[in-house]
Every structure is written in structure tokens, then in C-alpha cells.
Amino acid sequence: MNPWHEKIALKTNHPLKIIVSSLEEGFPTHWHQEIEIIYVLDGHMQIGINDVLYSLSTGDLLFVGSCELHHYLPNPLGCRKIILQLGKPIFDAYSDLVFGHRFVMPHLIAGSEISIDSGESLHGIIERHIVALYQEWETREAGHELVTKARINDIAAFMIRHLPMEAYSLQERTKRLEQLERLDNVLKYIESDYGSEITLQSAAEVAGFSVTYFSRFFKEATGSTFVEYVNSFRANIAMLLLTNNEESVTEIAYRSGFNSIETFNRVFKKVNGCTPTAIRSKK
Missing domain, CATH: 2.60.120.280 (Regulatory protein AraC)
Incomplete structure (x- = not known):
């Protein structure tokens, strides 16, 4: 991407x-x-x-x-x-x-x-x-x-x-790099599997944390919840596909990992500031 x-x-x-x-x-x-x-x-x-x-x-x-x-x-x-x-x-x-x-x-x-x-x-x-x-x-x-x-x-x-x-103190720097390595594994996991089901549990396992700790860690590190991040990532993928692909809006929604058109339209507009059909109409 x-x-x-x-x-x-x-x-x-x-x-x-x-x-x-x-x-x-x-x-x-x-x-x-x-x-x-x-x-x-x-x-x-x-x-x-x-x-x-x-x-x-x-x-x-x-x-x-x-x-x-x-x-x-x-x-x-x-x-x-x-x-x-x-x-x-x-x-x-x-x-x-x-x-x-x-x-x-x-x-x-x-x-x-x-x-x-x-x-x-x-x-x-x-x-x-x-x-x-x-x-x-x-x-x-x-x-x-x-x-x-x-x-x-x-x-x-x-x-x-x-x-x-x-x-940064040496302790801060060391802790930060360790956190980034764990987070990097999660981000790569999302990037490779965004079209499939991705759960908080599976992501926590990739990071090597409990679900509770991972949820807090992810929010502190990225400024968004895990679900918000995954939805935003999928909406960005959909934006690229809509501008560079001839598939229908429905096909792109499912290909991007959304399991319902209603959810796709709502998330896409929240992330991108416009509807998927508005982007498609500009082509």
C-alpha cells in the first residue's frame, strides 16, 4: 500500500x-x-x-x-x-x-x-x-x-x-522500541489479513499480550481503539480500490473486509468524509 x-x-x-x-x-x-x-x-x-x-x-x-x-x-x-x-x-x-x-x-x-x-x-x-x-x-x-x-x-x-x-531517557527509549516491535507485528498482521476476520483476541496473541493489556496498549500507542484502527485501515484500502479498480462498490466493500454494506458506507464516510459512491462517480 x-x-x-x-x-x-x-x-x-x-x-x-x-x-x-x-x-x-x-x-x-x-x-x-x-x-x-x-x-x-x-x-x-x-x-x-x-x-x-x-x-x-x-x-x-x-x-x-x-x-x-x-x-x-x-x-x-x-x-x-x-x-x-x-x-x-x-x-x-x-x-x-x-x-x-x-x-x-x-x-x-x-x-x-x-x-x-x-x-x-x-x-x-x-x-x-x-x-x-x-x-x-x-x-x-x-x-x-x-x-x-x-x-x-x-x-x-x-x-x-x-x-x-x-x-528520552534510556529506559523510555528501550521500552518504546520494544513496544514498537510488538506493535509492528500487529500492524503487519492487519495489513496482510484485512480482508479476513480480525479479532481483538487474535491481535493480542500476535503481540504476546493479554486482551485487556493489548487493548490499552494499542490505544495509548496509536490514539485509536483496535476496532477503529482496523475499520480505518479497511476504509483506506477501499478508497484505493475505488479510485484504481473497476469492481462494484459492493465487491470492494467485501474485498476490503467489511461484512455488510451498511457498515461499509457508515465507516467509509466517517473516515473519508464522503460516500463510496461519491468517490466512484468522480472516475
Whole structure:
């Protein structure tokens, strides 16, 4: 399941990936070692980080820390955005100042007044570098890779110097990674078996927890109940099928794991903000 159109993938010794997309079909809860920076070019979108939901508008920036659970909510109207994924080596000897930390203020709103030494806002500076980075790679003039690396280094330096962060304790970090490994098994289970019956009991067994503990653990980790997550995942699958498949709405409902059309229509509208037939009529 990959709704993102990967327009840019910089293959240098810097572990950087840039994704540019106008689609907003949603992306289920996931995590990775890289830090992610989202910049909204145009439109609106919602992103959940752990148990907090952020609403982003044009010009907003959002920082997702290493190993943080996050998911993208679908938006039928679409949203143009730039997503930067930065690996540890970009920060070189300073990586410990960023990785293993949580962002205290992950959401920088366009026009925010958080100023730094130069008098310019932190948002304005990082926005300027992201836009310049993208323009360099679009035009690809001679020396563009050198300029791209420079802009990435500028972004990294301003994050280290001015973006509020606090360190996880070693105990917190160890516990978090253990939880993520268990949760990862459950998320993979849902992704592979969403078309079949998935129960709280079976998921708890995959995680190696009791049903009671797993239910609480899943809610704390993802911000939603297990049933809500499975329904949302299935609704996202249905959205992809409706836009890329000629099967009937009824066939897609059952293929996505819903056992009744009534439930499918209700969940789909709640998750995607419109009915399945409205999506199909746009084709």
C-alpha cells in the first residue's frame, strides 16, 4: 500500500528522501528510524503522531521524530506537500542531539512568531530552505546537488540550534522500541489479513499480550481503539480500490473486509468524509 508518488529520490551519500504528492489517500500507522518533515504547499491535511492529531494548512510545517508512530488521514480534496525524510548520517556527529529526542513543538504554523537570533521566525527560515531545496532539484542546474546538500545542512543546523526538543531517557527509549516491535507485528498482521476476520483476541496473541493489556496498549500507542484502527485501515484500502479498480462498490466493500454494506458506507464516510459512491462517480 503506497499512496505517495515519489517524485524525487536523491541518491547521494546523504540518506535523504524527498516525496512530493498532491494525493491524500491516507497512510496507515507506521514508524521508521528517519526523521520526517512535512511542508504543505497547498491545501489541508491531518496527521496523527502517537495519540495527537495535527491539522495542517498551506505553509505549515510538521516534524515527526525518529521511531514515532504516525499516520496520514485521507482527504478527498487532495493536498500538495513536500515530505523530507532525513537519516542519521545527515546530522553527522550531532545526530545524538536530534535522534532519541522528542520534538516539544512539532507543528510550526505559517506566520508563527517564534523568532531566533536573526529576527526571522524559525518557521520562515526552514520554509525558505525547503522551497529552495525543491526548486534546485526541479531545475537541476549545474551544481544543484551541492546546493541541495547545503540546504539540507542548513535545515539540520537550525533544527539543532532552535527547534525545542527533549531527550528520552534510556529506559523510555528501550521500552518504546520494544513496544514498537510488538506493535509492528500487529500492524503487519492487519495489513496482510484485512480482508479476513480480525479479532481483538487474535491481535493480542500476535503481540504476546493479554486482551485487556493489548487493548490499552494499542490505544495509548496509536490514539485509536483496535476496532477503529482496523475499520480505518479497511476504509483506506477501499478508497484505493475505488479510485484504481473497476469492481462494484459492493465487491470492494467485501474485498476490503467489511461484512455488510451498511457498515461499509457508515465507516467509509466517517473516515473519508464522503460516500463510496461519491468517490466512484468522480472516475
